[in-house]
Amino acid sequence: MSLFGDALSWITDGAHWGGPTGIDHRIVQHLLVTFAAVALAALLALPLGVLIGHTGRGRLVVVALAGAVRAVPTLGLLTLLGLALGIGIEAPLLALVALAFPSLLAGAYAGVEAADRGAVDAARAVGMSEWQLVTRVEIPLGADVILGGIRAATLQVVATATLAAYISDTGLGRYLFSGLKSRQYDEMLAGALLVAGLALVLDLALATLQRASRPTTGKVPS
Amino acid sequence: MTRPSRFGQLRSTQIGLALVTVASLALTACGGDSDPLSSGDGDNGGGGTIVIGSQDYYSNEIIAEAYAQALEAADIEVQRDFKIGQREAYLPEIESGSINLFPEYTGPLLQVWEPDTEARLADDVYADLVTAAEDKGLQVLDQSPATDQDSYVVTRAFAEKWGLETIDDLAKVTDPMVFGANSEAENRPNGPKGLKDTYGVEVSFTPIEDGGGPLTVKALEDDDIQLAIIYTGDPSIKKNDLVTLEDTKGLFLASHVVPLASEDLSDEAAGVINKVSAAMSPEDLVDLDARSVDEQLPAATIAKDWLEKEGLL
Numbered sequence: 001m002s003l004f005g006d007a008l009s010w011i012t013d014g015a016h017w018g019g020p021t022g023i024d025h026r027i028v029q030h031l032l033v034t035f036a037a038v039a040l041a042a043l044l045a046l047p048l049g050v051l052i053g054h055t056g057r058g059r060l061v062v063v064a065l066a067g068a069v070r071a072v073p074t075l076g077l078l079t080l081l082g083l084a085l086g087i088g089i090e091a092p093l094l095a096l097v098a099l100a101f102p103s104l105l106a107g108a109y110a111g112v113e114a115a116d117r118g119a120v121d122a123a124r125a126v127g128m129s130e131w132q133l134v135t136r137v138e139i140p141l142g143a144d145v146i147l148g149g150i151r152a153a154t155l156q157v158v159a160t161a162t163l164a165a166y167i168s169d170t171g172l173g174r175y176l177f178s179g180l181k182s183r184q185y186d187e188m189l190a191g192a193l194l195v196a197g198l199a200l201v202l203d204l205a206l207a208t209l210q211r212a213s214r215p216t217t218g219k220v221p222s
Numbered sequence: 223m224t225r226p227s228r229f230g231q232l233r234s235t236q237i238g239l240a241l242v243t244v245a246s247l248a249l250t251a252c253g254g255d256s257d258p259l260s261s262g263d264g265d266n267g268g269g270g271t272i273v274i275g276s277q278d279y280y281s282n283e284i285i286a287e288a289y290a291q292a293l294e295a296a297d298i299e300v301q302r303d304f305k306i307g308q309r310e311a312y313l314p315e316i317e318s319g320s321i322n323l324f325p326e327y328t329g330p331l332l333q334v335w336e337p338d339t340e341a342r343l344a345d346d347v348y349a350d351l352v353t354a355a356e357d358k359g360l361q362v363l364d365q366s367p368a369t370d371q372d373s374y375v376v377t378r379a380f381a382e383k384w385g386l387e388t389i390d391d392l393a394k395v396t397d398p399m400v401f402g403a404n405s406e407a408e409n410r411p412n413g414p415k416g417l418k419d420t421y422g423v424e425v426s427f428t429p430i431e432d433g434g435g436p437l438t439v440k441a442l443e444d445d446d447i448q449l450a451i452i453y454t455g456d457p458s459i460k461k462n463d464l465v466t467l468e469d470t471k472g473l474f475l476a477s478h479v480v481p482l483a484s485e486d487l488s489d490e491a492a493g494v495i496n497k498v499s500a501a502m503s504p505e506d507l508v509d510l511d512a513r514s515v516d517e518q519l520p521a522a523t524i525a526k527d528w529l530e531k532e533g534l535l
Contacts, residue, residue, distance in 0.1 A: 082437050086444040087428065087437065087440070087441040087444075087447070088446065165429055167429070167431070168429070169429060174429065177431050178406055178429070180406075181404060181406040182406040
């Protein structure tokens with residue numbers, strides 16, 4: 001219990017705020033890494049997922065590959081990438097992109113696939129092009145599930161972004177690593193609490209967005 | 223359906239218990255056989271058998287094996303009680319006289335007996351250690367030039383560019399330097415703060431959490447960092463052509479190989495061991511370690527080859 005108290009007073013200690021190693025700066029770094037990783041992964045995974053969901057083609061191969069990527073331990077991948085790219089933020093960022101990819105892909109194709117077939121057929125019957133079908137029917141109807149994928153990916157990445165500090169001076173992971181070996185457990189727990197808090201805030205925000213994306217009953221999605 | 227499976231579980235638990243019992247019995251038996259205490263009576267060290275111990279650390283075992291073979295070559299009877307474990311386990315055995323000879327390291331050993339010691343440089347540490355050992359009714363023989371301690375390393379190219387041999391020389395470097403190490407090094411007395419206070423050298427810090435492993439070496443080679451901490455005994459220093467900077471002002475605790483011995487160890491035996499210590503250079507120790515790591519050879523073979531090369535057999 002006292003360790004928790006120590007960690008909380010570590011966080012509230014003004015000396016740990018401000019400057020390049022301050023908590024505020026570390027939080028910003030941590031968020032930037034998280035957003036960058038999810039955004040980069042989304043750039044690839046979302047279009048690919050929508051394509052698979054819409055056409056039904058290549059599903060088996062891509063899903064199996066994405067599943068395999070899930071099994072890759074992020075720290076191992078980070079070390080491999082680090083040996084190839086050197087230290088800095090590039091290797092951790094790529095490792096986090098690989099971490100986010102499967103969840104985003106799964107959300108995208110599952111969302112598009114799950115769009116009500118009746119609605120899709122009706123849209124096709126009124127003469128919508130394939131592009132219109134995807135953008136005006138399938139994506140809006142699947143938005144809930146697609147956002148669910150983004151939410152899951154973000155949660156994984158924000159927690160794992162602590163690994164960025166493994167080979168770069170970045171993010172909240174710095175408190176974990178430096179506290180661990182020097183037995184400054186208040187600093188370490190403080191870092192963990194900050195990451196957990198950040199994860200909760202992000203998840204709540206995305207959950208709200210997800211709820212808002214659900215089409216209200218009786219209203220035709222435009 | 224539930225009954226048979228329950229019986230199955232029970233049976234496997236019983237088998238497990240039986241296995242554990244057998245295993246612990248076997249372990250106890252082994253312990254009994256190699257118990258250093260049981261072989262420790264009599265007047266060892268004086269004229270009889272010299273009992274040599276070693277840590278459970280490959281490098282230490284090679285040194286102990288070198289002592290043993292050198293003594294055997296001088297027709298002195300020895301008994302090997304190797305791989306005893308950490309200092310807490312074997313130090314009492316040496317103090318009680320059950321073990322007569324043990325390869326130790328000056329700084330860390332002194333810190334066990336004198337936790338508040340401020341000695342850092344090799345000769346100061348050794349001088350204090352001689353007194354401390356006497357107080358315990360023991361003796362340390364001559365310290366070897368071979369060391370096994372933390373050290374600052376740079377790449378060969380960087381060392382040549384600025385003419386670096388000691389940490390002091392880093393003051394000549396006019397480019398900004400980045401020091402890369404595990405994050406706890408940032409606040410340790412031998413980290414950036416120590417460099418500034420002791421040597422007046424300013425460096426910035428970046429964390430690389432692999433303890434001087436391959437990522438650290440890669441960062442040095444990429445010139446992402448210029449300075450790293452790697453163990454002097456680590457074969458990767460030689461393999462990657464890194465340069466160890468001499469610590470002239472004692473930022474790191476000196477840790478030379480030193481034989482810790484019973485007070486009544488014969489002068490003849492001491493003479494043999496002192497020759498072994500004197501012959502072992504820091505580079506030799508790195509090579510010996512490398513043969514163990516890279517070629518997976520047993521300590522006895524590595525020690526024998528080295529002794530022959532030095533003309534000590």
